[in-house]
Amino acid sequence: MLAGWRLALAGAQMLFVAFGALVLVPLITGLNPSVALFTAGLGTLIFQLCTKRSMPVFLGSSFAFIAPIIFAVETWGQAATMGALFCAGLVYVLLSILVAIRGPGFLHRLLPPVVTGPIIMVIGLGLAPVAVNMALGKAGDGSVQLFPYADAILVSMPALLTTLLVATYAKGVFRLVPIIAGVVVGYVVSLFMGIVDFTNVQQAGWLSVPAFIMPEFHLAAILFMLPVAIAPAIEHVGDVLAIGSITGKDYVQKPGLHRTLLGDGLATSAASLFGGPPNTTYSEVTGAVMLTKAFNPVVMTWAAVFAIALAFIGKFGTMLQTIPSPVMGGIMILLFGSIAGVGMNILIKSRVDLGVQRNLVIVAVTLVFGIGGMTLGSSGWHLQGVSLCGLVAIFLNLILPHADQTNDLHEEQEVVEDMVHHGESK
DSSP states (O other): OHHHHHHHHHHHHHHHHHHHHHHHHHHHHTOOHHHHHHHHHHHHHHHHHHTTTOSOOOEEEOGGGHHHHHHHHHHHOHHHHHHHHHHHHHHHHHHHHHHHHHOTHHHHHHSOHHHHHHHHHHHHHHTHHHHHHHHTTBOTTSSSBOSOHHHHHHHHHHHHHHHHHHHHHOOGGGGGOHHHHHHHHHHHHHHHHTOOOOHHHHHSOSBOOOOOOOOOOOHHHHHHHGGGGHHHHHHHHHHHHHHHHHHTOOTIIIIIHHHHHHHHHHHHHHHHTTTOOOEEEOHHHHHHHHHHTOOOTHHHHHHHHHHHHHHTBHHHHHHHTTSOHHHHHHHHHHHHHHHHHHHHHHHHHTTOOTTSHHHHHHHHHHHHHHHHTOEEEOSSSEEEHHHHHHHHHHHHHHHSOOHHHHHHHHHHHHHHHHHHHHHHHO
């Protein structure tokens, strides 16, 4: 019985570590944080079912989908966005089938670092204007000034400073919760400045069913969202390898990468059926597992149960929605910059040589298309952002000659030039 209580307490701690990032995504994208809590718990349980509860992994809201969700909601509405996200989850399922058939190396050949690195950089850098606008008290697109500039700066900068100081100087488990620390400080400052509105909290009930949304399926929204799943899929592989190195087990072989991808995909599709953001394995929780040595997957079962229970506490979910946007904007400055840094680190760690023309071309075109806002298509259906970048990077990687082929072409060109010069000398 004592061991059971310890597992439950460890599960509560894991949810605490994941909590800040988990609810930040719905708060940024306009989705319901209570629904996100419910779908994170549900997604974790689905993942455990697919992997036979063999991995200490918790699933939460994916940052890779923030920009596509914001654009899709503005363009097609929340219901159509959920339908598109459901289909994006099926991309994971398809990849899991291909991995089961062709082996894990298939993903690395299709999505090498020269492809995934710049895509992940686009995810972070493409969101930079959203973070800055919110930190300045504006709406994410900069169209409306929601809070006075001076008030917004006085709230967003302490939130940013706290987040980066905790991430840098904190020790132990506290180093894993910089987002929560930043939110708390920013929220306290907001309270002193009188910019927090508790009207909806007073009206909300203690117990209530989260505001679930049923998906609708629109072809344009689906085609826009499908390529977005590319970058999170390869990140998933990295997370599986990371948790395996911590626990000393080879999860790529058992339960198998095909099972972990399947669990992630089904969790994302299931989340969309209720109106929640896509799920992904959380690196913060992986870090907490390393510190606490909580290798028992039952710990994550408890974390999932607690997340689902919190989703039905109405006042709690409504309280989360009272966090002023400048608080989130300050934190997002560091967060989105860190995502871009992860993409850069992939290129550096993998020793991608940008002196090689094919690598430079892939990275350059991907970055400018993504950050510059390139759009391809008609008014009825078009690709942009991460969706366009993902397809372009994969396409260029497949068609451009590799270094040895490039050298051969250079050698042939030199031979032709020598022949021309020889003919001219005659």
